[in-house]
Amino acid sequence: MSTRPPQLSPTELAAYFAFTEVSSLLRHAVEKQLREAGKLSYVQFQLLARLRDAPGGSQRMTDLADDLVYSRSGLTYQAQLLEQRRLLTRAPSPEDERSTIAAITDEGREVLAKVFPGHIEVVSSLLFESLAEQDVEVLARVMTQVSGHLRANPPRSATRKRSSDSARRVSTREP
Amino acid sequence: MSTRPPQLSPTELAAYFAFTEVSSLLRHAVEKQLREAGKLSYVQFQLLARLRDAPGGSQRMTDLADDLVYSRSGLTYQAQLLEQRRLLTRAPSPEDERSTIAAITDEGREVLAKVFPGHIEVVSSLLFESLAEQDVEVLARVMTQVSGHLRANPPRSATRKRSSDSARRVSTREP
DNA sequence: TATTGTTATACTCTATAACTATA
DNA sequence: TATAGTTATAGAGTATAACAATA
Numbered sequence: 038m039s040t041r042p043p044q045l046s047p048t049e050l051a052a053y054f055a056f057t058e059v060s061s062l063l064r065h066a067v068e069k070q071l072r073e074a075g076k077l078s079y080v081q082f083q084l085l086a087r088l089r090d091a092p093g094g095s096q097r098m099t100d101l102a103d104d105l106v107y108s109r110s111g112l113t114y115q116a117q118l119l120e121q122r123r124l125l126t127r128a129p130s131p132e133d134e135r136s137t138i139a140a141i142t143d144e145g146r147e148v149l150a151k152v153f154p155g156h157i158e159v160v161s162s163l164l165f166e167s168l169a170e171q172d173v174e175v176l177a178r179v180m181t182q183v184s185g186h187l188r189a190n191p192p193r194s195a196t197r198k199r200s201s202d203s204a205r206r207v208s209t210r211e212p
Numbered sequence: 213m214s215t216r217p218p219q220l221s222p223t224e225l226a227a228y229f230a231f232t233e234v235s236s237l238l239r240h241a242v243e244k245q246l247r248e249a250g251k252l253s254y255v256q257f258q259l260l261a262r263l264r265d266a267p268g269g270s271q272r273m274t275d276l277a278d279d280l281v282y283s284r285s286g287l288t289y290q291a292q293l294l295e296q297r298r299l300l301t302r303a304p305s306p307e308d309e310r311s312t313i314a315a316i317t318d319e320g321r322e323v324l325a326k327v328f329p330g331h332i333e334v335v336s337s338l339l340f341e342s343l344a345e346q347d348v349e350v351l352a353r354v355m356t357q358v359s360g361h362l363r364a365n366p367p368r369s370a371t372r373k374r375s376s377d378s379a380r381r382v383s384t385r386e387p
Numbered sequence: 388t389a390t391t392g393t394t395a396t397a398c399t400c401t402a403t404a405a406c407t408a409t410a
Numbered sequence: 411t412a413t414a415g416t417t418a419t420a421g422a423g424t425a426t427a428a429c430a431a432t433a
Binding site: 042043044045046048049051052053055056058059060061062063064065106154157160161162163164165166167168170172173174175176177179180181182183184185186187190 | 217218219220221223224226227228230231233234235236237238239240281329332335336337338339340341342343345347348349350351352354355356357358359360361362365
Binding site for chain 2: 422423424425426427431432433
C-alpha cells in the first residue's frame with residue numbers, strides 16, 4: 038500500500054481549510070435560498086433535479102439513494118414529502134414489481150424553474166464572482182479530477198453493497 | 213448590484229457540480245471518521261480545533277458561534293455535550309460577566325490528538341491523493357480567493373449584527 | 388435598553404431494524 | 411434466499427422565542 042505522509046503540507050492545509058469554509062458557507066446560502074424560494078431542502082432539490090435530468094423524468098428509488106449517498110429509508114421519507122406536495126409520483130416498476138419508480142411531475146418542474154434563477158444567482162455571486170475565467174477552468178479541472186478519484190475509490194462503507202452479479206456502471210468508458 | 217449573467221457557463225456548471233459532489237462526499241467521510249475515532253460530530257471537532265488554536269485555548273461563546281455560522285442556542289447545545297464529556301469547560305468572563313468563555317481541556321486536546329491522524333488520512337487520501345502538487349497550489353489559491361470574497365460579502369443574514377447604525381428600521385413593520 | 392447566554396420547544400433529517408412483497 | 415421498499419422508531423442537530431443576568 039502506498040503510505041500517505043502523516044502530515045498535510047502547508048499548502049494542503051491552506052487548501053483544505055479554505056475548501057471547507059467555502060463549501061460550508063455556500064451550502065448554507067444555497068439551502069437558505071432554496072427554502073425561501075421554493076420550500077425545498079437541499080436534498081429535495083437534488084432529488085428533483087436528478088429526476089428532471091433522468092430519461093423520462095424518472096428513476097428507481099434505489100438508484101436515487103445510491104447517487105445521493107442516502108439511506109433508503111431517508112429517501113422514502115423525502116419522497117413522501119415531495120409526493121404529498123405533488124412534485125413527484127411513485128409507482129411500482131412494470132418490469133420488476135419490487136421496484137418503485139419515482140417521476141417528477143409538471144408541478145415539480147415548475148418548482149424547479151421557480152427556484153433556479155435564485156439558485157444560479159447565489160452560486161454565481163458567491164462562488165464565481167471573484168474568480169477569473171481561468172480560475173474557473175482550473176477549478177473545474179481539479180474538482181473533476183478529485184470527483185473521479187472519489188468515484189473510483191468509494192469510501193469503504195459504500196462498497197459493501199454491489200457484490201457479484203450486478204456490477205455498477207462506472208462513468209469510465211472502456212474501449 | 214452588479215449584473216451577473218442569468219446562466220452559468222458550461223465550465224462554471226462543471227465546476228459547481230464537481231465541487232458540490234466532492235464537498236459532499238468528503239464531508240460524509242470526515243464525519244464518519246470523526247464519529248468512529250472520537251465520537252465527535254463535525255461541528256464538535258471544529259469547535260475543539262478552534263479552541264485549541266485560539267490564544268489560551270479559550271474563546272467567547274458568541275465569537276465561536278459567529279465563526280462557525282451557528283445559532284447561539286445550537287452552540288450552547290454542543291458546548292453542553294462537550295462539557296459533559298469534560299472536553300471543554302465554561303466559565304463566566306472576568307471582564308464581562310455576561311460573557312461565557314469556553315476553554316479546551318487536556319482531555320479535549322487528547323481527543324483531538326487521537327482523532328487527528330485518521331482525519332488527515334481521510335482528507336489526504338480523498339482530496340489530495342489524486343492531485344499533482346501544482347493542482348494543490350492552484351486549489352489553495354482559488355479557494356482562498358473565494359473564501360476572502362465570502363468574508364467580504366457575508367450572506368446578508370450574518371450581517372445584521374455589527375451595525376449599530378439604524379439603517380434597517382425602514383423595512384420593519386410595526387403594528 | 389442592548390447584549391450574552393441559556394432554556395424550552397418544535398421540527399427536520401438521518402439511520403437502524405423489523406417487516407412486506409416480490410424475484 | 412436475496413432484493414426493493416416501507417414503516418416504526420429513536421436520536422442528533424438546528425432554529426426560534428422567551429427568559430435571566432449583566433452592561
